[in-house]
Amino acid sequence: MPETSPLGPEAALARLLDTMARLRAPVGGCPWDQVQSFETIAPYTIEEAYEVADAIRRGDRAALLDELGDLLFQVVYHARIAEEGGSFSFADVAETIHRKMVLRHPHVFGDATVRDAASQTAAWEVQKAAERTARAETGTLAGIPEGLPALMRANKLTRRAARVGFDWPEPAAVLDKLEEEAAELRAELPEADPARLADEVGDMLFVLANLARKLDLDPEECLRGANAKFARRFTGVEQRLAARGMAPGDVGLEAMEAEWQAVKRSEKGLLPG
Template structure:
């Protein structure tokens, strides 16, 4: 018979913290959990955050419940490792974010006048800048984590630079830069120097992230949509080939391209490109 759920959030959290402590116990804990570190757990933390976002995108509340629990467990895991080494505890994590949120919302917790969403966003950025200064993080681009997905970090870097006026005046100017970078990449193709090619492809992707920002789009979401579209269409191509008794390897590029175009035409008839 499953355990009866605890009657309140504090009890539920206490049970979770106790579970984590038992898993990490050096004598009776789980051998896998005992040897984990911040570094080995970090990839799982990132993965769980993406799975939360995916459940939200799909509108699957049951999955969201499950994935939020997995993400919370990651926070508890890191806090437990930190407590074992004497750095901080879960309580410190909770208290720190509490103080930060109170500080960043003086219109809620203080005497400041309530603002609309746009004004509050601006005030939030001012507060974060002050916090960076207190941590001696100087410079316009200070404090943007290296561990972010590259497209997301490019978006944040250029947004920060744009606040001090370092930006293209309009999206069309970014397209001009995109053409310039594409030409530079094309010029490198004959030599095929991997270092130079990587540099030029990086420049091209960075400009594309800028273009998304100028159009008020999230580059990660744009690429995620493109990934989903490619997956959907290629799966349909495979299904069409299978109906003809063919595998992709046997069909050849010409046949696959013909099926690809057929799938695109069918999709255009049902929804915008």
Template sequence: MPPTDPAAALTRLLDIMVRLRAPDGCPWDRVQDFASIAPYTIEEAYEVADAIARGPDFPQLLDELGDLLFQVVYHAQMAAESGHFGFAQVAETIAAKMIRRHPHVFGEAAARDAVLQNAAWEVQKEAERAARAETGTLAGIPVGLPALTRALKISRRAARVGFDWPDANQVLDKLEEEAAELRAELPAMDKARQADELGDLFFVMVNLARKLDLDPEQCLAGANAKFERRFRAVEGRLATQGLAPADTGLAAMEAEWQAVKAAEKG
């Protein structure tokens, strides 16, 4: 029978974490700090997303959610050891925040109209940033986000105060301008300049996704999946001829690629 008492299960996990970090605990766990654990936290979040994308794959999702929860427990334990806060404070802080940000659920009925206008959540977040003395339109956007996701948040904030293109067509014009600037940098082979222009190109593409009401991360994930699917099909077609990609030239692989695309379109 699976456990049915969340409090008991969580207490057991917290006790395991304390034991791992004890002087006679795991040598690897004892020497970790926030900076060394942070990459694992990010990795586990992506593995949760991957399990969801797989159907979702519920057995895998169960496992990955446990790994992600362990990361939260890990950070909370290290904070407790240094006298800052413990897991209970983490849980209480997020509970209080959710109540504060959902007045239409936990507050007066009069707040319901505000949330329907998509205002209450942002008003609360603005107030929280002000309380942390974070000022300016772009304040509080985490620097550790994936670059595409952070670019989307930055551009949304700027657009909220009117710094935005009128429509997607004008963003496409800007995209062509940035592509021309990158092309102009190719002959000089100045990697710093090329990186700068390529970054501009990426940023404009994120803005284009936003104007089209698309998620750039999901768009790129879809492109990745499409490329993988088609390239594997190319490999399969070549294999029927007794060939591998490395045995053929670009022209032959491109011909197979076009054949795969045509087959997909039916």
């Protein structure tokens, strides 16, 4: 277990803010940190958020501690750049989210009541819609960030559209649409026009995101699971070949497919090891 910090939260945060200021200092600071901007740091912010999620999925609390620190540092970094430019400070960031949470939880900080988590979710969405209206963001799809991962954004777009009735009645109807899109993609294969192929593949991915939503599944999580399964099974193929002194490049597709099927059967307990 990691050592418990001897500092309280206020002192620990103050020290971190001071560390960030020193890194960015024009004199005596870090040359790399001095030249960073919102735009150059943003990819690291996204990466750190994913690393937090990965530590949670793995149940690794030591890694989670480390990754949460990295993510907090990203918030401090952006706030420092903003403060240097006269836009806002870290205190402004903290106060803004505090006010937002109080506003969105009137059942905790006010006199409102909610029956359960589902009721709170509905009230949360109503409040967020009011906030979008106050920001003059009009339209059902307003406020959904374009920078989200594509499958995640597809999920959010269609959830928002479904709230106003623009949705398939049941999952089977989405499968019908998927078959329609697959036929359109197949029709484009002979021409092999990259733009048209990309358009049709995009349509299929969008429909699949819809199907996951209709089945109450997260499409990102579904694809992560498929990625992990592929990596696990392909590694199994390599290991089986290595046991015979071979590598994937030494055999043909048919032999690799046979090993792939053997790995699948092994996972289901039909073969030893």
